[in-house]
Amino acid sequence: MATVKFVLYKSNKRKDGSYPVCLRVTKKGKLKYIDLNLSAFDGQWNEETCRFKNDKRVNPNYELYNGLLSHYEDRKNTILRKFLEERVDWTLNQFESEFLGMSRQGKVYDYFMRQVENLKATKHIGNAKVYERTLRMLAKYDPKIKERVFSELDIKYINRFNLEMEKDGCCGNTRKYYLKTLRAVMNRAIKEHEASSRTYPFGKNGFEIGCLEEETEKRYLQPKDLELLKNSPQTNFILERARMLFLFSYYCYGMSFVDMAKLTTENIVVSEGIEHIIYKREKTKNVKNMKPLIIPVTPALKDILEWFKQNTSLVGNYLLPIITKDYDGEQLYDHIRTRYQRLNNNLKKLGKILGVEKNLTTYVSRHTMAMTLQGNDVSRETISAVLGHRDIKTTMTYLDSLSQNVLDRVAMLL
Structure with a gap:
């Protein structure tokens, strides 16, 4: 039986007194720690939830860090499900290789740009321009978009994005245009296992893009x-x-x-x-x-x-x-x-x-x-x-x- 969980690796104390946050993989009595490039002090980590404590006084960035951990959990689950479906009796090294090999995946900006490149290569220039415009709009309101992973684009994020566009004078149909494009990109990312459906912000009980549609004046000559x-x-x-x-x-x-x-x-x-x-x-x-x-x-x-x-x-x-x-x-x-x-x-x-x-x-x-x-x-x-x-x-x-x-x-x- 294998177990995979986030832990504070206390055998490797850093100079500043913090410990690395790792993914600990256990199988058949063997252990492997995968460094996630995150660290925490004792008082910042919740051992029960295996997450950073939800307290801005202790850690102002806990939301960002926990969002990343949720993204890594999605990645971990995807790998384990893949091994199960393919009936692979995987080793610790195989798991690590799969996990680190997917580390380039999941970033919203990078995925958008790959789609733009693919569309241009297949001469779908118009669609490529639409994707570029949508990415520019995201960057306008989110200076950290280049670092965002798909799991961070949850319903709260979409609501904020819509609100910022509305405050900037974008009409409902304009906001619908950008959000439909974003939804299409996220749907493709989920299909290609670059994103998880767990935090998907659209669909049932999600953000309703159709509600943004406005009646437009019929532009025809008498x-x-x-x-x-x-x-x-x-x-x-x-x-x-x-x-x-x-x-x-x-x-x-x-x-x-x-x-x-x-x-x-x-x-x-x-x-x-x-x-x-x-x-x-x-x-x-x-x-x-x-x-x-x-x-x-x-x-x-x-x-x-x-x-x-x-x-x-x-x-x-x-x-x-x-x-x-x-x-x-x-x-x-x-x-x-x-x-x-x-x-x-x-x-x-x-x-x-x-x-x-x-x-x-x-x-x-x-x-x-x-x-x-x-x-x-x-x-x-x-x-x-x-x-x-x-x-x-x-x-x-x-x-x-x-x-x-x-x-x-x-x-x-x-």
Whole structure:
């Protein structure tokens, strides 16, 4: 029978009178002490709980040290469970090797950075940037994040993190964005045995991220403003190009900017004499069984594509004048983001010139398309399909409440 516990190793008194805190492993009458790089004086250690005494007068850092010991206990239990599952009659040296080999694991910052590196290596640059932004936000409010282990990110820590963001003026949806990313990282860490589920701060009886969600203003154009935009060619080339890109997105079922940027001539497929744009969304292209979107090249779309051919310099076989340099990876991502910001700035100027009430952005084209279809009694399931959503709940964030006329017609069917 083996026993593994935390002890104050009193056979090795240090010059300052403290003793090292060790993990004592006993099996078949043999002993091994594993130094944990912690120390305590007699009055700071509780022999019964095998932890530092919960008294700040005796030890101001007892919470931090006990958090580390809890992390080490998780590690110890993981190793013992692994040996049991694999039916290993382990030795003391095997246990020590496993325990010390895992010492590089469990640190939040290091794990985050490994995920960022992996995402960049597999060209998931957007997700890598989201992880980086979340880590920066954690570091903003927690100067010790580089030393934190996952067991320290308990429900109290998450509550404090949320409160600090709220005090800093972050709205509910912004806090939800960061906490969802943190939750995803923690879920992966648990799956990869880098963290324990024992102190998991989310899930049942944990922090409820969904409660942070706020109703956002539906950003779509009224029909009169949409018609004004369609029928107001600009003499200023930059603004006209912005108008054309907005309309291209609108006619392509509200195609996102990053998807527009990456369209090439290979995305145009002719079948039985009819042209279609066929593509997979960057956001969901790696999702299992996700089908490509198929968009008919209508006369309006054909006119826009022809305008781009005649009036802009297209690079390579790209359909649109968005990507202008031969970049790849993170450089390409940053290039597209820069072009995206520039287009939205130009759309804002265009909107002011036309007197459009809404602040024009590429995202407004997507919302406007969805609301235009709903206004023409297209089912929400169909709208969800053309938007490329996996879940109709996502589609509902785009759509306004049903008009009273629609509800009145429904009542007549009863």
